Amino acid sequence: MSQKSLIYALVAGAVVALAFVLNPSADQHRAKIKAAVAERSPLAGALGIGALAAFASxxxxxxxxxYTTVNGKTVSWGAFGMVFFIHPSPEK
Known part of the structure; x- marks a missing residue:
């Protein structure tokens, strides 16, 4: 194995190990859901709809x-310590 291949393998291993360590927790997902609902609708945030959705996730x-789901639909996903809220599309 060449030195260049060894370096690539070590870097790839470090990235995978870092991904395992930084995988967002359930609490981080729930906090993001609450914040996203409150940002999207201040009234829903004041009424605690985001907290209810986060609890049901x-x-x-x-x-x-x-990732987290509510009623079978993915509402957030996360990796490397970051969580992203997915705005659900309306039913057709």
């Missing part, structure tokens, strides 16, 4: 990433 860890 189900956390799914994948090791290097994670």
């Amino acid at each position: 189900t956390y799914h860890p994948l090791g290097v990433a994670s």
